[in-house]
Amino acid sequence: MSDRQPSLDEQIAIYQREYRDLDPQVERVVNALSRLDRRMSVAYGRQLATLGLSGAEWEVLKELVMVGSPYQLWPGTIAKRLGLTPAAMTHRIDRMLAAGLVTRERDEENRVRVIIGLTDDGREKWLQVMRQASAFEEYLLQDLSNEERAQLGDLLIRLLDRVSAHLD
Amino acid sequence: MSDRQPSLDEQIAIYQREYRDLDPQVERVVNALSRLDRRMSVAYGRQLATLGLSGAEWEVLKELVMVGSPYQLWPGTIAKRLGLTPAAMTHRIDRMLAAGLVTRERDEENRVRVIIGLTDDGREKWLQVMRQASAFEEYLLQDLSNEERAQLGDLLIRLLDRVSAHLD
DNA sequence: GCTTCGAAGTTTAGAGTTGAAGTCTTCAGC
DNA sequence: GCTGAAGACTTCAACTCTAAACTTCGAAGC
Structure with a gap:
């Protein structure tokens, strides 16, 4: 039970194991998008915090x-x-x-x-x-x-x- | 004082007016990204709500x-x-x-x-x-x-x- | 002019989150 | 085996948001 998030590819493989009718190419785009946005938000948040x-x-x-x-x-x-x-x-x-x-x-x-x-x-x-x-x-x-x-x-x-x- | 959000291009033009040292191509990517993610979240949220x-x-x-x-x-x-x-x-x-x-x-x-x-x-x-x-x-x-x-x-x-x- | 309705903000109560303090369990040292 | 420290979750208080009731102001109808 690792605490770390699986890599994008790992995650998509897991999704496919649990739900067969899934287009991996679509998932790659959608999941990369949401991960990217979330991490950018974290980065922006840290920058804002340094300015109080x-x-x-x-x-x-x-x-x-x-x-x-x-x-x-x-x-x-x-x-x-x-x-x-x-x-x-x-x-x-x-x-x-x-x-x-x-x-x-x-x-x-x-x-x-x-x-x-x-x-x-x-x-x-x-x-x-x-x-x-x-x-x-x-x-x-x-x-x-x-x-x-x-x-x-x-x-x-x-x-x-x-x-x-x-x-x- | 319109209530609606400006279009992406309008918004970038405004940013440039207020802050000159800005690369419009970079802004286009970054802002499209955050808008897209936000709207997708709204869409997902509505779907979830239909399932309670x-x-x-x-x-x-x-x-x-x-x-x-x-x-x-x-x-x-x-x-x-x-x-x-x-x-x-x-x-x-x-x-x-x-x-x-x-x-x-x-x-x-x-x-x-x-x-x-x-x-x-x-x-x-x-x-x-x-x-x-x-x-x-x-x-x-x-x-x-x-x-x-x-x-x-x-x-x-x-x-x-x-x-x-x-x-x- | 008085009344009523609608629009703009504020107030209040309730839900969800965080950070800090508290409780219970495990493990290492003696 | 006892004691103290560390880990995992829970509890509590403070904060931020939403939904809904409330207040104030302006405008339309008579």
Whole structure:
């Protein structure tokens, strides 16, 4: 009963032993994909931790920067984009407010609404993360030629379009 | 302030606007990867829900089936493989026990240990999930030729090896 | 103008996770 | 064989998320 995870090939062999009608080539793609994503998440998580940031905080910073100056969004909008409930958003903002990453004020044009803004500290944190992340991503892909990178991107996007169609 | 997520290309353009030193080709691969994995997780999650199973339960069933007959593991082993703490494992097992998916008994060879076993119901659930999942995965890849599938698998595995090396 | 309905956030209760402390069992040294 | 240390799981408290009830504000109908 080893504690370590079996290698990808071992795992696929095991699946086939337990369930015969399985296309090994399909499994190879799907399982490599999910393992890769999980390990990349671990790597990103460690990087964030060195900057004293949680993954949850990073997600919110990203959305705020991506709307562009003046870096403001309503909580409901962020929640929808991140796939969270409004309640979770309220609590996240509370914590980020305490950490000095964002501001929260009433929208004077429609006082039901609230406006979340990015602080200079938040903007600076975003930049630090981007620097680390892009270095890591470059390292990750350094063995792939330009052609291979393009090819990989194309193939992934074809799958992405298909799964998106499936979800609608 | 649109609620919808920007398209992949839009998103990369935005990143470049906010952070100049970014390789768009690298971003395309990395972002396609994470979007694809997230959406596939949503799709799998919906399938599991139709069988009355949670993602957490599915992970545990998978580990138990993968060790092969007689489908037994120690809690600590499952926890390590899933990247969970022992405490979380205890509670998951509690719930799965109540759902009739697994059994829990003391290991008589070493009474510190506990043995988690798969019930027939658990085994049957696993099979049902596999049938649904493999149909979905085949659908997902149906546009890709055999060569493209092999290529995609190879490229992903090269990235996987690299990120694994990075994490050690 | 008053009422009612809908929209946006917040609050509250419940489920699942983590980290730390606690319990029980085994094993090595004496 | 007794004692202390280490290992495996459980218990407990704190945290984060979801679902649902609640509050506040704005707009439409009469």
